[in-house]
Amino acid sequence: MLRSCAARLHAVGALRGLRGCARPWARSSGPAPEFFHEDHSLPKPSWSKDMRLLFDQFMKKCEDGSWIHLPSYNYTLFQRSQDISAFIHAYLPTASKLINEEKLLQAKIFTRNFEDGLGFEYVMFYNDVEKRVVCVFEGGPYLQGMPGCLHGGAIATMIDATVGTSAMIAEGIVMTANLNINFKRPVPLCSVVLINSQLDKIEGRKLFISCNVQSVDEKTLYTEATSLFIKLDPEKQV
Numbered sequence: 001m002l003r004s005c006a007a008r009l010h011a012v013g014a015l016r017g018l019r020g021c022a023r024p025w026a027r028s029s030g031p032a033p034e035f036f037h038e039d040h041s042l043p044k045p046s047w048s049k050d051m052r053l054l055f056d057q058f059m060k061k062c063e064d065g066s067w068i069h070l071p072s073y074n075y076t077l078f079q080r081s082q083d084i085s086a087f088i089h090a091y092l093p094t095a096s097k098l099i100n101e102e103k104l105l106q107a108k109i110f111t112r113n114f115e116d117g118l119g120f121e122y123v124m125f126y127n128d129v130e131k132r133v134v135c136v137f138e139g140g141p142y143l144q145g146m147p148g149c150l151h152g153g154a155i156a157t158m159i160d161a162t163v164g165t166s167a168m169i170a171e172g173i174v175m176t177a178n179l180n181i182n183f184k185r186p187v188p189l190c191s192v193v194l195i196n197s198q199l200d201k202i203e204g205r206k207l208f209i210s211c212n213v214q215s216v217d218e219k220t221l222y223t224e225a226t227s228l229f230i231k232l233d234p235e236k237q238v
């Protein structure tokens with residue numbers, strides 16, 4: 001049970017949640033494309049001591065299978081042009097009319113394309129019993145908003161990515177419909193924070209997920225958020 005859950009989540013983490021399509025490249029012959037090879041959620045020299053310490057603590061929790069480490073790559077599933085185009089036509093037919101398909105070849109995940117240590121450094125872990133995703137996040141110097149503080153948009157991005165991962169694990173192909181954020185304390189630039197997300201309920205195609213951002217010692221509550229995700233329905237013309 002745990003093993004199959006781990007395998008599913010590995011795929012989810014790797015491909016950011018497209019359930020049932022664990023190996024998108026498997027339809028064509030040959031090995032997995034190059035860009036799936038580097039897992040950006042593993043320790044790097046640029047990580048701070050706090051980030052490394054938390055990574056090690058969570059990896060320890062993974063040993064009994066209660067938590068699962070979610071790998072993370074630069075690109076999404078369906079990255080190769082024919083796959084991405086098929087995905088967009090199936091799920092986002094209205095948007096597809098305005099998308100430049102040639103440019104799609106250059107598309108990369110927003111949070112994974114800064115130089116190491118300068119932008120979004122993060123790693124996520126999932127607890128299947130508790131339906132929780134925790135993200136250990138360090139926002140680098142290029143994410144500054146007010147002097148010395150993390151930009152609110154960068155915080156919102158990581159909240160969206162964390163609750164989005166939770167939604168994708170639960171229901172597959174989803175989009176954010178609503179994200180409501182209360183910024184309660186400024187997040188110091190280059191500090192490590194924990195983003196804790198919790199799947200509260202699922203009603204039909206709607207997933208309700210709450211979230212908070214805390215300091216590592218859990219003494220400071222920086223941010224609280226609630227979100228609504230909708231499972232995409234290919235029958236609908238979104």
Ligand SMILES: CCCCCCCC(=O)SCCNC(=O)CCNC(=O)[C@H](O)C(C)(C)COP(=O)(O)OP(=O)(O)OC[C@H]1O[C@@H](n2cnc3c(N)ncnc32)[C@H](O)[C@@H]1OP(=O)(O)O
Pocket residue numbers: 016109160161162164165174175176177178204205206228230231232233236238
């Ligand atoms: C890489 C790691 C993960 C990253 C995650 C990042 C995810 C993202 O950022 S996605 C990008 C931002 N989001 C978007 O662009 C989405 C834009 N919106 C849309 O495309 C559509 O509105 C979409 C798909 C969300 C819903 O459309 P559609 O499938 O037609 O659903 P629709 O029938 O309108 O609504 C379904 C239900 O949800 C409710 N609902 C929809 N939107 C909202 C909303 N904003 N607030 C409250 N309720 C809503 C409806 O009232 C309806 O409820 P009920 O079933 O009870 O009547």
